[in-house]
Amino acid sequence: MSILKKRVAALEGQLKLGLEAQKLAIGKLLTDKVVRLEKIRSFEDVEFQIFSQFGDDGIIQWLISKLDLTQKNFVEFGVEDYRESNTRFLLMNNNWVGYIIDGSDDNINLIRESEYYWKYELHTRAAFVTRENINTLMSDFGLAGDIGLLHIDIDGNDYWVWKSLEVVSPEILILEYNSVFGAERAVTIPYNADFQRTDSHYSNLYFGASLKALCELSNNKGYAFVGCNSAGNNAYFVRKDKLIPGIRELLPQEGYVQSRFRESRDEEFNLTYITGDERLDMLRGMDVVDTNTGELVKL
Template identity: 50%
Template sequence: MIKRLVKRLSGTIAHSVAGISQLNDETEILVIGAMLSKQQWLLPSTNINDHEFKIFSQFGDDGIIQYLIKHVAIENKLFIEFGVSNYQESNTRFLMMNNAWGGFVMDGSVNNMAHLQRQNWYWKYNLTSKAVFIDADNINGLLAATGFSNIGILHIDLDGNDYFILKEVELSKLNPSIIIMEYNATFGDERAITVPYNKSFDRTAAHHSNLFYGASLAALATEANNKGYAFIGCNLAGNNSYFVRRDLLNDKVKETSLQEGYKPSQFKEGRDKNGALTLHGAAERAKAISGLEVLNIESGKMEVF
């Protein structure tokens, strides 16, 4: 199998997303992922972006996570990820399949969770799932019900109230080694701002552009720091930020500044009033939501974006 895979990937660099995407068989994809993970031991760089590769993640997060679990102390190989859609494309699926981690995932769609539970591999792994719309009132009850403690990764990706959920989460028992947070790069790299809390927040209903959601990197980093977590960087695509518990930092996983670690979003996800992609660049995306009200988490006051 290895010879066949190498032949099919000839002409691509080791972590080529294009090469991986050409493979249809899940077993082959997992073999390639395992090879890429092992190659990380040969890379001297401590820059998490140099370790990016994509297996089941949307962008290069599978590689970042593989690097981190090699160099951050993990007590229990457990993860919690929410906002996973149907889990086909997610940041913990490769971790589960390649490294035998267990976990709990949530999504607000009953159909998405039913789709996940129908997969012919669902029974093979220590994975549980729940269809539930997460808000500040129910999050801690949902997490407590898992019975998890001292977990490896907590991943929050809600496209909405992300800052408020991070602020509300009680970490004393979960005590994750690593926290992954989606940030809204359209909000820029300076202001600590978030969309106002709305228990039933929906990004499309909030604004037709689909760009008015979540929080800035500065807002998330402020709250993570308050909870004892250091910012170590973002993925190259500019949507996920990484935080590691301060007592677990080391010479392979180091704190960085927001200015050094921030990545602008590379993807053009803005939409017009008819729901069609505009394919606008960063400046145009920011202009599309200018004038909308955001909460400055440092002043506690509403202001205009």
Template identity: 55%
Template sequence: MSLARIISYYRRVKAWVQGSDAHERTLELLGAFLAQQVAIKQYVSSLHDVEFRVYSQWGDDGIIQWIISHLPSIPKRFIEFGVEDYSESNTRFLMVNNNWTGLVMDGSPENIYRLRRRKWFWRYGLTALPCFVTRDNVNSLIADWVANREIGLLHIDVDGNDYWLWDAIRCISPSICIMEYNAVFGSERAVTIPYSADFRRFDAHYSGQYFGASLAALTMLARARGYALIGTNSAGNNAYYVRTDLLNNDLRELGVAEAFTTPNFRDSRDRRRRLDYLSHDQRQSLIRGLPVLDVVSGRTEPF
């Protein structure tokens, strides 16, 4: 059976069991089967080819399973922040399916409270901290948990200071880094929002489109830190970086233009905070003129 047919079957079964008592266990069983299928694939033309979704918002569960199958010796520990209550995240299936341990953080104490009360929380080596992460505290928060251990995967998705947080983390050198990029900033300019410790996406602009950093900016930072861009997901919001000493014939470096994916999702809001379903170009127009920092020149300029 082809991988495409397996994924199609998986989606039908997922829809059928949604809401039933067996929902999570059925999804995890199907996800484990798909993980085995993507693991045997060697070189792929794009990370899109190995996508599937169990607990990730998009197809990132499959991408992660494929990458770790080509890096079998990396440490089985992860860090992810911006997880809300962990119902939907990029590391939960990694924890469940591969028994990785990890640290997750979210700025909402209510989210972490709900996470800790989940019936499965005791089964895994998961540390969940309620904290609003800034570039001043992120390194110490991680260092306290890491305790000089090596990390296999870091995922940053805070819809705001993502670039600045990655730049501030010095205590670890993860094998894999997953960074949310803001495709609204386009594929060419290396820009990020100026740092603000209390940045909140919908306070900065009602549309929610002014946040984070461009793929080019994150990739410049990655190269300076010793990482190579190997692709993005098909949704056009997550970029995958692997430490350069771990690259191999199946994990190859891509340029920004080759890896960039324009998203099809339409998550912008109107002034009453209602979804307005604007296109990618329309969302770009909404934030034209707002200040961005060019990470090459160091100058703040209009987007």
């Protein structure tokens, strides 16, 4: 590398670190503001975005300030390169211990080369998460019993992986849901260990589970559904022994938020920008599992 390129790279690194420091400083100010709120109408009242894709950084800060948590650690899988993640602010602002997994070796290597990797206690693993290996992956991290927070976002077998997870018990749980499946039906994609969202249907909309399916499963595992982010892709749950009077358990239909981001594709993989029920129309006839009966049904 030439001297000029080295200087440019060094300058870019300094600018990046300076920008992150500014973002963290802003995040601390926003955190101080939202944690003062005792009563909120919905999670939208406390949302803010530092490293999260949407307003989840604020939701998480508000929840951890209100709940009596025994553990200050988190697990998140499906993190990609971790530049945009729901737990990174938790790592850097609150100094929680992190355990993250992604299916790409390149993404994990990039994370290990980052400034924050040595500054904080962050454990990483490159692995494709399935219902067959999820408990082993947690055990390999040395995790068992209570953990502070778990976020499952793997764009596919989320329902099946959460159903199979037994070795850890998160106090706060975040599950990605597919709002295209609507608020009324309890359905998920059929299990396929090799599921890839972009290969399953050209629209890129066929993945994951409905909110109702995730709420019913989580309720059976001892969790209360307490709301969704305003973007309509993440559902929040609190273990029932940690629930407090100021945080109310909701029915799926009460807390459901329809997503408005427009990520659908046509058969040439071009964005189509459709919204609302038009997205579900693209998936008509696709197989899903009715999680109450276990039977295959059509969308």
